[in-house]
Amino acid sequence: MNCLVQIKEAQKSYTSTEKMIAQYILEHTHDILNDSAQQLGEKSQTSAAAVIRFAKKLGYKGFTELKMSLAQSQERPEEDIDTVLEETDDLTSLIHKSCQLNVSTVQKTYQMINEKHLQKAIDYIVNAQTIYLFGVGSSAIVAYDFSQKLLRIGKKQFIILISMSK
Secondary structure, three states: OOHHHHHHHOHHHOOHHHHHHHHHHHHOOHHHOOOOHHHHHHHOOOOHHHHHHHHHHOOOOOHHHHHHHHHHOOOOOOOOHHHHOOOOOOHHHHHHHHHHHHHHHHHHHHHOOOHHHHHHHHHHHHHOOEEEEEEEOOHHHHHHHHHHHHHHOOOEEEEEEEOOOO
């Protein structure tokens, strides 16, 4: 899992202290690799305990494991969808840019996969007697699709779909 992508994607759920830590990490990734939790706490104007809690919130055992993940993460420049697709683009450019955006989305999703959590979810599904699915609006399509896949493998499932049409 790419730690930098994970930190960026979860920013809306952070407390004000966690936002300060995340912002500092994103802006100074390579500078903090040799820092202790205490040093990062001071640099981000928080505390060592807050840094350790932040690392654990992201799913790491501690700050050391977070730093190891940061060292392995490769940051890619992100394109803003609003600036990518322009009115003056010809059809060929729009097709190419749309393809690139889809590829980028798949890569970000791949980078965020936590194998331990995925394996745990798989185990829950395999061992479940009944699987309950809920879909609202466009997620109803995803829930319905998943229910069809579960039926094909003989899993008992119960699905509730809610349409958002007026």
